[in-house]
Amino acid sequence: MNPFSVFLRARYGKCFASREAIARHQQQAFAHLRRHIMPRSPFYKDFADQPYENWPMMNKALMMEHFTDINTAGITKEDALDIALTSEEKRDFAPMIGQVAVGLSTGTSGQRGLFASNKRERALWAALMLGRFSPSFLRSQRVCLFLRANNMLYERLGNALISFEFYDLLQAFDLHLPRLNKQNPTVLIAPAQILRLLAHAQNDGAIDIQPRCIISVAEVLSPEDEVAITDVFGVEVDQVYQCTEGVLGMTCRAGSLHLNEAYVHIERDIIDEASGAFAPIITDLTRETQPVLKYRLDDILIPDDEPCPCGCASLRLKRIEGRCDDILYWQKHDGGLQMIPSDLIRQAVATSQCEIRDYRAVQVGQHLLKIWLDTDDFALACQYVEQNLLMEAAKLNTQLPELNFHQGITSHLDQKRRRVIAK
Ligand SMILES: [Zn+2]
Missing domain, CATH: 3.40.50.12780 (ANL, N-terminal domain)
Structure with missing residues (x-):
């Protein structure tokens, strides 16, 4: 060639x-x-x-x-x-x-x-x-x-x-x-x-x-x-x-x-x-x-x-x-693990009824999901995102990990952006 x-x-x-x-x-x-x-x-x-x-x-x-x-x-x-x-x-x-x-x-x-x-x-x-x-x-x-x-x-x-x-x-x-x-x-x-x-x-x-x-x-x-x-x-x-x-x-x-x-x-x-x-x-x-x-x-x-x-x-x-390392898994009610597409997190943020400019989600182990939101309406944004995630988790018959919200995002332009991370 x-x-x-x-x-x-x-x-x-x-x-x-x-x-x-x-x-x-x-x-x-x-x-x-x-x-x-x-x-x-x-x-x-x-x-x-x-x-x-x-x-x-x-x-x-x-x-x-x-x-x-x-x-x-x-x-x-x-x-x-x-x-x-x-x-x-x-x-x-x-x-x-x-x-x-x-x-x-x-x-x-x-x-x-x-x-x-x-x-x-x-x-x-x-x-x-x-x-x-x-x-x-x-x-x-x-x-x-x-x-x-x-x-x-x-x-x-x-x-x-x-x-x-x-x-x-x-x-x-x-x-x-x-x-x-x-x-x-x-x-x-x-x-x-x-x-x-x-x-x-x-x-x-x-x-x-x-x-x-x-x-x-x-x-x-x-x-x-x-x-x-x-x-x-x-x-x-x-x-x-x-x-x-x-x-x-x-x-x-x-x-x-x-x-x-x-x-x-x-x-x-x-x-x-x-x-x-x-x-x-x-x-x-x-x-x-x-x-x-x-x-x-x-x-x-x-x-x-x-x-x-x-x-x-x-x-x-x-x-x-x-x-591969950033794929999230949530616990199913029958004990197994369900792969969670990063798009599910994105949707949960995108369909919130308040402006969220950007987000990061980091799951730590099986039971904790930390979420950073770049928004002026932090309290409301957290509520919407939580609601949406609960709904998605129910649809998939899985247990939503405990959520832990933070306001603001620090970007490092010299690093590849990953919005969803598993640790
Ligand atoms: Zn084509």
Whole structure:
């Protein structure tokens, strides 16, 4: 897969019309992995001619442990860590070992992950994103990226037609506004909570920008966020589900979030039969520097098995539920445990009859649910939320944990936002 064909497919290509078409496409991609990529990885070479079932299950910790043997560029974990950490300290994001860019992800679990990519892989990302989202190629595009850590993946991709500017979320948010105003981006890419802050800034007159395309990345975009952002900028918000391991999904032109099955094979590890909630086990069909094979992600996805009006047969998602570790369970009256979708908490807040600007819910053990509310009408808001939660708990035949309300929320923009957390 070269960047140009990826670009053409994202821009003009027909998506897969059937599951059979996806299976055929992936079969060829697997054959390529086995023939050309796996033999170059000391860790995977012996698995190249073994069935998928025999491949080891990979995860972030194992990937880190075996980094030296997994990558096909002969880079040691020590060298990669050394260069990534130094560049992060200096906030100078151009760590390269030869032609390979090395980055360090923090992730929500706090565990660090190393990732390495060559020039072709970095160009694939841009080809995919711009092919799908760039408003026009007749005019030059200015892309703004708000990210927690930069790396070569994003910078230096620019050319005469497309310029990228990177905004480091570890710096104070207000400091970015004058530069953003000057850049006046045509494409705005940021985590949902940053998009929301930018909408506020635009509303207050602190900035005046006219993006023609807005893409939410890295965090769950709630319907409330989406409406608030669209209202201010007058542009539909697209979503890209991406992590260190690749671009796993994006919204189609009909507005549904589809998994990116042209480039990633996804196996479902079902967590909850009733909702179909699953943790994805991914095999990236495009990675060569650091193969991502049978890699279990820490996310929970809720599938939507109805066909999409856009005609694409790639799996649709109802939503990204959050991290595996953040799934709440409430006690059922029959003694079992019931998985509680984060959307239930969101609904309980959203349907309160007073204004709640934002919320956090942290469940501690089985019996205590702490809730932070950003509202001017705290006493009333607590009553409404409690009422709604009691109703939902009754519907599910479960015992609502003891509630403990707090007023106000402190946000840490340099951390991925999690509205619902399990401790
Ligand atoms: Zn669709």
